[in-house]
Amino acid sequence: MTLESNLARLLREGHFAVTAEVGPPKGASADPLLQKAAALKGYVDAVNVTDCQTAVVRLSSIAAAVHLKAAGLEPVVQMTGRDRNRIAIQSDLLGAYSLGVRNLLCLTGDHQRFGNHPEARGVFDLDSIQMVAMVRRLGDPGEFLCGEPIRGERPRFFVGAVENPFAGPLEMRVRRLEKKIEAGAEFIQTQCVFDLERFRRFMAMVREHGLHRRGRILAGVTPLKSVRMARFMRDQVAGITIPDEVLARLENAADPAAAGVSLCVEQISELRKIEGVAGVHIMAIAWEQIVPEIVRRAGLYPRPAQ
Amino acid sequence: MNPEPRIIGFCCYTCAYAAADLAGSMRVTYDPAITIVAIPCTGAVEPGVVLAAFEEGADGVFIAGCLDGECHYKSGNLRAKERVRALCAVLEKLGLETARLEMFQVSAAMATRFRDKATAFAARIRALPPSPVRRREGRGE
Amino acid sequence: MIVAEAKPFAEVAGMIGGCRRLLVVACAGCTAVCGVGGVRQAGELAAALRIHFRLKGLELETEVTGVTRQCEPEFVGELAEAVARCGAVLSFGCGVGVQFVADRFAGVPVFPALNTRFAGGFTVSGAWEERCRLCGDCQLHLTGGICPLTRCAKGILNGPCGGVQDGRCEVGWDVPCAWMLIHERLAALGRTELLRPIRPPRNWAHTSAGPRRQGVSTDDSGK
Known part of the structure; x- marks a missing residue:
């Protein structure tokens, strides 16, 4: 069992990191997950497993992470505060660490209204910032949120958080990012970037505050598979902006999926030029098998040895 | 079929009641099953009063008020329209036909319109069976 | 104030099912201000319930009354005689009011006519917004x-x-x-x-630790 997060090591050594995302299946078999993961092996440094994303019940992110680990991939467990209070979160994290999980991404969570159980009671005992601070304390000085010491081994996670540079005024987003880093977030994965201009302005403000030196920022990208998907994401998904020229490129393409992949590859090369961007996080929604092609064409293959 | 219906008409004193009165002077007749209750304004007809009429065995209730914009209390007639809409929902929940309740609007000079409206309403009530609220009382049949 | 809304008619009719006599108690406090718990609404529901039961071949007798605030034992106490006459109560108070009536009359079933929604206020006439989670x-x-x-x-x-x-x-x-x-x-x-x-992180012990806290007045000017 590796004692340290590979993702943490690569970022520390200055490699441009590549992470991807898989959604666990809506069933009790890990096979669909492992099929998706097989495509990613060797092409990414770590794989995020979502925690009932958009509040739809799926196989647990920790269990999925253990399956991925057994298949030779490094997992990043996503943990939201929507479905668990501070007791459940801490307990689950002790368990996850004991099973070999080393990377953790803390999120407040999508509101349950979007999911398949809109009648559910949302917990939201902790927000993402409070969760990050709590998890860092579990590792050092090794105490629970209540202040009681942890007995035996402490969970020393590599702790991340998310940021959406496209929701609300930029200045406010940067301030919130600062709070996350202040709370102890060591890496940040952003919402998918389509509006490069706005993202550049965001990163300029991040650098002004020196935040890129305190937390590693992985820019999110999503290959658009079709015009319909692009329109859906623009209109229906909270916190995503897709500029008209991006949509137009897909609309005018003979093969929109191929255009989407090319666009994604170009976006990655643009993102690599931005000072302070330490990696990319590829969220190929229900299209994981395209990730190797994107990684190759972006010149990010082969990946550094684990 | 209901040959002997009981129909209550809550009529605003400044318009519908005057129109009914004028109809009388003009010897314009309307259905004798209608009992007219004069009220100062249709806005003063509380829902509880309408329900009480049904509870006491009315087969139909109409509320007759001023034309839009002509209420002597500015908006009493508009309020009454809203209440009638809400009362129809109550009747529906109780399993009574919403056709048993209606609001119409006339001016004091519209004797024939009053006759037409009231007669049409009465014909509708006559076509319905007696109110089941009344039937359970063991009256009317 | 406390904002409440009327329960669906069928739910109220269902809960009072077996009662033949019912004291219908309005509240002149918050629920009256919301336009759902005053004497007028209590009277209307009582009439609708009587008609409903008559259509089922049953008779329901109701007595409609009101109190200044159902959340105060002193006002609730005024109901004693009427409660004794009727033997069952349909309360138009908020959840607090219903419980104070139930506390005062141990042997009498008390039914809620309203759903208590939240602590809030008018934004525009007829529309309320939640403003406090207490x-x-x-x-x-x-x-x-x-x-x-x-x-x-x-x-x-x-x-x-x-x-x-x-x-x-x-x-x-x-x-x-x-x-x-x-x-x-x-x-x-x-x-x-x-x-x-x-x-x-918040200290939720103020809100969710078992039975809710009790408040004690720190103002002794009235003593």
Whole structure:
């Protein structure tokens, strides 16, 4: 069992990191997950497993992470505060660490209204910032949120958080990012970037505050598979902006999926030029098998040895 | 079929009641099953009063008020329209036909319109069976 | 004030099922102000219930009355004779009122006519908005007089989350993002530095630890 997060090591050594995302299946078999993961092996440094994303019940992110680990991939467990209070979160994290999980991404969570159980009671005992601070304390000085010491081994996670540079005024987003880093977030994965201009302005403000030196920022990208998907994401998904020229490129393409992949590859090369961007996080929604092609064409293959 | 219906008409004193009165002077007749209750304004007809009429065995209730914009209390007639809409929902929940309740609007000079409206309403009530609220009382049949 | 709404008619009719005599008690407090719990509404529901049971071949007798506030034992005590006559109560008070009536008359079934929604107030006539979660640990001095616990869909203390778009909350319903309002308000007050510190997890023991806290008056001027 590796004692340290590979993702943490690569970022520390200055490699441009590549992470991807898989959604666990809506069933009790890990096979669909492992099929998706097989495509990613060797092409990414770590794989995020979502925690009932958009509040739809799926196989647990920790269990999925253990399956991925057994298949030779490094997992990043996503943990939201929507479905668990501070007791459940801490307990689950002790368990996850004991099973070999080393990377953790803390999120407040999508509101349950979007999911398949809109009648559910949302917990939201902790927000993402409070969760990050709590998890860092579990590792050092090794105490629970209540202040009681942890007995035996402490969970020393590599702790991340998310940021959406496209929701609300930029200045406010940067301030919130600062709070996350202040709370102890060591890496940040952003919402998918389509509006490069706005993202550049965001990163300029991040650098002004020196935040890129305190937390590693992985820019999110999503290959658009079709015009319909692009329109859906623009209109229906909270916190995503897709500029008209991006949509137009897909609309005018003979093969929109191929255009989407090319666009994604170009976006990655643009993102690599931005000072302070330490990696990319590829969220190929229900299209994981395209990730190797994107990684190759972006010149990010082969990946550094684990 | 209901040959002997009981129909209550809550009529605003400044318009519908005057129109009914004028109809009388003009010897314009309307259905004798209608009992007219004069009220100062249709806005003063509380829902509880309408329900009480049904509870006491009315087969139909109409509320007759001023034309839009002509209420002597500015908006009493508009309020009454809203209440009638809400009362129809109550009747529906109780399993009574919403056709048993209606609001119409006339001016004091519209004797024939009053006759037409009231007669049409009465014909509708006559076509319905007696109110089941009344039937359970063991009256009317 | 406490904002309540009428229960569906069928639910009320179902709960009072076997009763033949019923005391229908309005409340002149919050629920009357909301237009659902006053004497008028109590009278209307009583009439509708009587008709409903008559259509089922049953007779229901009702007596309609009202009290100043059902959340005060002194006012509830005024009902004693009427309760003795009827033997069952349909309360138009909020959840507090229903329980105070039940406390006072141990041997009598008490039914709620309303659903108690929240603590809030009028925004425009006929529309109410929740403004307080009654959490017992007010932080409004830190948030520009806007409660994130109540008005943020996730009740988070270090907002806004990433779901805000054009100042609106991600849950939709055309709800403004509470944290955007807080930012704007504090900016207008020149106090955005209040947003810098990380707000620690809340102490929910004030709200959810078993039976709710009891309040004790610290004002002894009336003694």
